[in-house]
Amino acid sequence: MSGLLDSVNQRTQLVGQNRLELLTFRLNRRQRYGINVFKVKEVLQCPKLTAMPNLHPFVKGVAYIRGQTISVIDISLAIGGRPVEDISKCFIIISEFNRSVQGFLVSAVERIVNINWEAILPPPQGAGRSNYLTAVTEIDNELVEILDVEKILDQISPADTRLSTELLDEINLITPAVKTVLIADDSMVARKQVQRAIESIGCDCICAKDGKEALHTLQAMAAKGCIYQQLALVISDIEMPEMDGYTLTAAIRGDQALKDLHIILHTSLSGVFNQAMIERVGANAFIPKFNPDELGQAVKNAMIPIIDTPA
Template sequence: MNQLEKQGILLESGTNELEIVMFQIGNNTFGINVLKVREIINPLPITGTPNGHEHVEGVIRLREEVIPVVNLAKVLHLPDSENPEQDKFIIAELNKMKVAFHVHSVSRIHRISWEQIEKPSELSQGNMGHTIGIVKMEEMMALLLDFEKIVVDINPDTGLSVERVKALGVRQRSDKRIVIAEDSAILRKLLQDTLHEAGYDRLQFFENGKSAWEFLQSLTKDEIENKVDLVITDIEMPLMDGHHLTLKIKESQLLEHLPVVIFSSLISTDLFHKGEKVGANAQISKPEIVQLVETLDQLVG
């Protein structure tokens, strides 16, 4: 499979469904959101990078681009491939950068609902530390990996940074109340720190779109006016994704006036239209935290 076949990719927006590419490392099955995948190729010659990270094998040249290769077996502390001739490189794009993830084989694309994905428990260890969800299907289970965390662990500069916000100078404290749906505990803490530095203290976090929606729809008109001024949402979240959350907010007579900002590693030229279709007021790619702050200033300042 040299090129990812995209004819069957979801074109609708806000359906709370996603398509995932299933792949194997050793005897373990994992998944990656099709929206992150640009293509799947046979391995290319790798040029080593001296003093590089232990999980990075080197770089490849794909057409005119130089792309780092991340060995997922090393990331997950799993054995090397027993059948290298079956190995594949999944070329992914996230946080405005391309990465080749080295896997042992690729099986097929599955279309599922976010409701079929459970968040790993706090007690989970090992590979679960790199997992955003457990995919439950009739014939199998798979782990949906946190590829953003994998990349940020290798290169912290690709993550959110309080220092970038400090460059904006002294900020006034804001009384605006912001609801944030973000499933990553690490990113929730980083968002709290960076937005606090930007003057936004009144933040209410939810682990997924479903929890945020249940909170929002429980509010009366008066409570909405007193408790919420804006919503920030990730896209990829168990139970309910950010596009579906945005759609439900914009379809609600009581909530449709609320500005919704999608803050996700999946924002790209190709996918921007999905957020537009569900009514998002702004869409910003992680880790552009300064752009997020400037957008908040415009929408609720």
């Protein structure tokens, strides 16, 4: 396992090319899963876990790794499967999501696969609202499921979407002509978190489940009239099936009818992001998930210049 991620720091060239690398793994069942390598800090044989009082049922225990206390989550149990019985044969994937580090308990870790985001597809329509998927893909003629980790983490420790009273008072002093925001995110939980925060400051929201749907929505709006009279800004995740946030941003900047839209990239890639790429594709701001005041402040900054809407 030690050599599996040795070259992870060399993989930043994939960013902005609508590509990613998936680390594939398996749980108790034969089903294969994938996680973005950018979110993985380390993979190791599961160490001895310490039980602590009042842990969430999904948390198998706590591990002390390199001087850091890390909660280890039984992913199989979290998504409705059988709990892991024998951790001695398991691995943990240590990852960083939404400004926190946690370990995911898995039965087997396989390999890293380079893949195009266009080959990452939304979950099948029949999957239902209660599923734990953000996307699926096919590798070696086998279905690979990409889990909605944000949904799992929100079940364990729900995010607070309330803005501070001070920031709300500041935002209430702003009266922009346009108060509609487009939110693009493949995680239903993340979309709802952003939507609640944005609606609390008096804005309306249009939601898209990936970059491709967001771009089509924007183009349809622009076909009806000036986009700047309909939309204040775009808040987009970076990791999304079919079209990622970097590619969406570049497409917006390349469209004459959309090119001046204010774009905030809002992502769970809190530990790793490419500032040079953000500037190259032309995003206005980057915010790691999820801090409602930081998001609200970024929206406030976007609203101030559009008090006088472009003609």
